Amino acid sequence: MATGQGDTETEGESYTRRWEPRLERMKRGWSRYTEHKIGVVGLIILGIYTLWAIAPSVFAPHSADWVAYLGEPPVQSRMSAEQVRSLPHPPAFGDPFFAPLGTNANGKGILSLVIYSARNAMYIGLAAGLLSSLVGVPLGLISGFYGDTWIDEAIQRFVDIMYGLPFLPFLIVLVAIRGITTTNIIIGIAVTSWLNNCITIRGETLSLKERSYVESAKVAGASDTRIIFRHIMPNVLPISFVFLAQDAAGAVIAQASLAYLGLADFTANSWGIMLENIKSQGYIFSAWWWLIPPGVALMLMAASFYFIGFSMEDVTNPQR
Amino acid sequence: MDRSDDREPLVEIEGLRKHFDQSQGIIDTVLGREPQPVRAVDGVSLDIYRGDTVGIAGESGCGKTTLGKLLVKLYEATEGSIRFDGRDITELTREDEREFRKRVQMIFQDPFESLNPRMTVYDTVSEPLKINDMVGGYDERRARVKQVLEDVGLGPAEVYLDAFPDELSGGERQRVAVARALVVDPDFVVCDEPVSMLDVSIRAGVLNLMKDLQAEYDLTYLFISHDLSLIRYMCDRAGIMYLGDLVEQGPTDDVIDDPKHPYTEALFDAVPDVELGAERRRANATGEVPSPRNPPSGCRYHPRCAHIIPPDGWTGSQEAFRRAYQFKLRLRRGELDAEAAREEAGEPAEALVEQGLTLDVPEEYRSEAEIESGGHRVDVGSLDLPGDARRALTEAAEAVLGGEPDAAVDAVDDVVTTRCETEAPEPLPSGTRKVACHRYDDDRLEGIGTDDGGLSAATAED
């Protein structure tokens, strides 16, 4: 009808024109995000961890199998009794070996272990966060969309019940039933942490579905699916990303707590296990170079998730 | 009347009811508790003719928005029927429903809420086209959207197409909302307070636009508003809603210039600017709107009504009856303050009667004694209260003071009765309109009653 104005455009142009505004919008969102310094800091930290996780060998001074005095495997010799007794060794810079954060009681370099453990923490954090979002968001959406029906009631009662099961002990039981592997820990964390997602998403959905744009879509004949996916979901997703970030942080800390209680896969390189080792081997008060780095690494990873999460909340929340 | 004769009604509403169930928990179900629904729309009948603009007015909470949403099938009616273009919309086939969705649209009150913040103007406006598969390709659709945007005054459309709602002003948003409604070229549009959230300065623009579009798109409007001046400006016909029902409907000018139903009257009293220069008054109605969960019996307006009808044998004045009825209501609700009465000087029963006979109305309708006492007492002597009524009241007051509320109610029940309380009035034609009020029962049957000289507004002329 209105093409009479003579703007003949090619497929490609029309495609770019359709997407340009979205890109523009993302750019604006990004610039709003970058107003939050902690968000940027969080991204930078997470970025470093991501690099560590992808290519630890580039950043770590040694491999995770490196052993003080003996070097990289394959090792053809043994430590002398004296050498063994010098472990855990405080930071050393070339004499008798290079280990900037010292070693643990087995002669592994702390810095290398810290860097190699990033992958495990990233994996647990993101997987558990994603998984709990995957459970919590759809349930919250369904519960909210069918608010005040038996579906909603059933889901909410279920949430109530899950709230009654304390998180950490419940996790211990789950891990005890399913065995101590990283996967099971992730599943356990996800099973216990989707509740908050579900409740918040439900509340949000309840209020969104009363918005008149949803009603006007209904008037136009939109189906339930279209309303959920086109109208409610996009408005809920930002919050669920916030929750994903917070869940990821919670998962990283929960994994450490499990490790402290001896319920983590000890063969994995992980900060929690490093801390558990310093406890079980009894060097808490005598090897600060072993005690501090894994804790700080853990703290920074959890914090970076929180930083990103809360900055995103500010960005997605139009309040301010 | 003349218009309705030569045209088929586009929308026919008959006995429409919509009750919202309070959410029923498992426990309630188990215990078998009766739900007590909110009667949002309760027995509305209305015909809307093609090309008309019908206004629905009423206080907030009277059910007018629910009525609007029922008309566009956002809600399913509990009872009654809506026929659109001759078809009952509750029994549409899938195909018919599609057709219906194209022909009926709605414009919502709050433009800040009615546009999805994550969709561009283009996405929003084109959505009904997409859903209903109305226009072929992307380019065609885009052209259609542009045209409608320009029609609603958002030109050049290019500027707006890719904008997000939060980049637009309220007026622009509402124009987008209008465009979305019109993009499918509908026949019937429900406008739910379309300008109430807009700045006064831009209201006129939007309203005029809607008027223009009515002609251009050949639209029929249902215009919902609490603002009577808007109704008057926009609508050919108007309906007044009270507690889920239409109490009066007819040509706008007639309804506004000559309100027949006491509620309409009170409503217009409440609006100072209906007639510029007219004396500003407040509604002569007592109390507040009752809960739609438990509406009064009979005429729903009767507890507040200034023209409540005395029983046949009533020898006193209508005002005296109105006050006596208030006494009875207070008695039933247990609102009579025996303590306060005891503290008053004089006979406590007397004081209680005086207290019970007060009217909770704006100052200009109060008696002198009431004004003096700050609304706590009336001078019983100055009231034209029949003797038996007076005795019954005193007896009741004594019973209350004696701690026997049931006996008190019994004492007045027989004396202070009214048809308004027991019989629900039917909306009966009265001149150019339909009015649901017992005062016009007689009017239709045997002419206007003679005993209602107490009416403050102009009486019905035919």
Place this chain on the structure above:
Amino acid sequence: MTRISGTYLAKRLVVSYLTLLVIMTLLFVLLRSMPGSFISSMITSGMTAEQIEQIRETWGLNEPLWKQYLDFMINYQTGNFGRSPTYNAPVADLMIRRMPRTLILFGATFLIGFIIGPLVGMYLGWWRGTKKDKSIFSTSLLLYSMPSFWISWLFIWVFNYEFNLLPSAYMFTQFPEFQWTAVTVMRDVLYHIALPIMSLTFIGWVGAMLIMRPTMNQVTDEGYVFLARAKGLSERTVMIKHAARNALIPVATGAVVGLAFLIDGSIIIENVFSWPGMGQIIVSSVLERDFPVAQATFFLLAVLVVIMRLLTDIVYTYLDPRIKFGESE
């Protein structure tokens, strides 16, 4: 001002009770799905089949599972928690002994956390976006990210190992030589509880702050705050008297979340500080498959959570008269 209606309360109580029943069922199923049984440590080489059967009978393991389940559900209705095989004592005694200790730790932490948290949250919410807010907020997030056992170690290191200022174990002096008076006992407990509480609250207050900050920020935009300001009241008065009161509501509901944090925290903290409460046994009872004890601890914690949820709802109504429960609008 509507208060909670009786029927609403009754309804909530019934729902809470049903919820507990389901939780118990879930508990039973979960615990019994764990491999192994406490009986392992009781059966020894050379025991005859009858002896083993007898042990099973003593501990009720010879019954079919559904019977065990029924017994469990019914016994709990009458407050009979059974007998612990590992402690060789009625579980109820164990709980009565340990529950108060945990509640002291809970209570103190809760109190401190929910005083500091909302106060800081109030301050940050009020001054949202300022430098102060940003630095304090990001610092508190850092604290929030610390594993509780790790921060406990750091505290023990500093306050006990290095400077020997505070004890790192027990709730009070074992074998005390001082006179047992209310004052000395109180002082002794305070002395011992200092480090555990420091460790828990160091992280714990952030939770309450996180809830308070945004709501506080929200109420600053509300009309009544504007009005109060317009009246010429001082910032402080407006902040505390007008804004904070209303912002407290979500904090009250957030208390349930805080409780969850406390339960997790206390498990860790009790283990670190030899605090003889529930947190210590909940882990060991699961690991040792001491079902009666595990069931009871889980159950009591669940009761605590359910009661807290109920209480917060009630507090909610009192804080905000606009909210009515079980009342039609």
Place this chain on the structure above:
Amino acid sequence: MSEKQSGSSRRRFLQGTGVAAVSAGLAGCSGEGDSETETTEESTPTEDQTPTEVGDAEDIPEGGIFNFGMGTAPNTLNDLASSSAYVGVITDRIYESGAAIDPVNFEMHPNVFTDWEAEVLDETGETDQPNVEIGFDVRTDGLTWNDGTEFTVDDVIFTYNYLLEQNPGGFAASLAPIESVEEGDDRDCLMTLNQPNGTFAYDQFGLPILPRHRWEDVDDYQTYEPADTDFGPVGLGPGVVTQYNPDTSVEVSFAEREGEYNLSDLDWRSEVPGVIPGGPFVDAMRIRVYSSQSALHQALFEGDIDTLYENIRTSRIQDAEDSDRLELLDGFDTGYGHYSFNTRRTPLDDTAFRQVLGFAYDDVYWTEQLQRGYAQEGDFVMPPGYTAVRPETDSDQEVLEGSATQAFSFRQTSPSVPDVEGIRSFLTEGQIITGEGGTYVGQEYPGSLTGVTAGQSEPKHDYSFGSVESDVLVNADEEPDQEIRIDGELLTDVHDGPLTMLLSPAQEAPQTAQMVDDWISSLRQIGIPVDREVVSFNTRVQRAYGSEDFDMFTMGWVNLSPFATNTLYSLHHSDNADDHSVAESEGDDDNTDTLLNNPMGYGVFEDAGADDLIDEARTTLDPDERNQVSRQAVERIYLDFATMVTGYEVTKWPVNSADWTGFVENIPGPGSTYLGTQILQVHRNE
């Protein structure tokens, strides 16, 4: 070895949390101090039957409170119902038994019973063994219950009959042979056993004597809680429980004991080197319970406690040595750590294959690196401290050091690198260490010490090596170049999946986990598909001892009998193994979920077992002869290699030597098994 089981007449679990950190440098070493001491006649008591006044005791300063720390709470004071070693710390101060063992020479001495005599009867009971009648006298003079009640012979008869009736799980093994206990004519009491038992003084006389006036009314011992009674547990011991907060602290007072206690004054005590008669000298022993090893050690170094249960953890040894206040006492293990193999499963049914598993175990890595020298290399199923039953006795070889004990030591090409080729050819050439001398994988073996040979003389299977095919090895970091074939088939086909090692979560034993890793790595390099499964202690107990559903698992034993026979019988005799071969065909009478102590199934099959030797040792009354047979059994078990002894702990027991003295050193389990001896003689420094 974080978790251990005790193999003595009482089975006691050290609960999961207790780190049994191995300790003590090899310096000052094992068995040397008293290795010449032979285990002497213990069935007949030494002459002295009456307490004597000990002159020394008068010079010993009395009084003071000895503070003791533990990392696990004693959950009950019911000695019968509990199998916890931590309960024993308290109840062993309360209860006494008929005979006592001295920790230096491992002789049995009179205690509550003054003397005894055993006679083998002609008649046989239900078993085919001849019955034995033991007459013994009871010390009633100068001994009262700790609540002041008079002690009578009747209490003893009551005790045995009560125990026989109730049959508490922990005592089942010792009670099983007892036919009856009744009043005697010549002797105070007569005990009838249904079979000869050379070590009855240790086994049957080791049961606690219970006061009739307390236990008479206890219908079910399992639910009785002495802590709930007004006095607490009543026994013949020197202590009374005066404060009991099981979660945090317990006080056992010696000063407040009612009535007389004279068992520490017995003459034999003054004749045992290092043992001081006349105790206890302290007023009380106060026990504090900590929730973690860190807290426990922290308390030790802060001076809150004078010593702790069992051992100091390795990481604090240096701190203890640097401390002016603390002294580390040397001691020995009373058990051993082991990896055990399920001989019911192919290829673990073949001795040759099992021996290869030993070749891959890097002992030096374990003792020197992971345990920092505070562990000894393992070989026999008797710890080095129990010299009388070690095969080295009566030979020229030093304990632990001789080459005959090195038959299965780690075979390496260079330090810590397994000799893959050598080990592979051991298998492919069909070699097996039978007890004959020879060179095996490049290492000399002089032949067995006692002359026994392994049950198998040649391998059961034909081994070869081919391309790597099983998933475990294909994906292994070790990247082996070849994989083993058993009778031409892949191990994963023969065995239905790779061999699986069960081990505990590394929470308190990271070293064990590391060692298993290293071992598995070596095996994979050889081409043997092995995997690992982490399961909790309880699960492992159930899987291994209950249902025998395992390939290999790791655990440890403590508190083994120094007289070997009982231990050998319960841990390595086929009587204590489920025979799963029967399960498939006839009923499962022989297969129970009972926790039998021989999960390996050792002795169930003809080609690996020491049943005959163990049976012989058990019924041999002559101690010398018995020990000799025991030594043979021990070496046979070694050669058959159903269980691989991975090491013994070197115990370093920390004590506050600034304030206290009088401890015995160089005994097994100075801070655990023989803690009683220490408590009886600890006293203040001058």
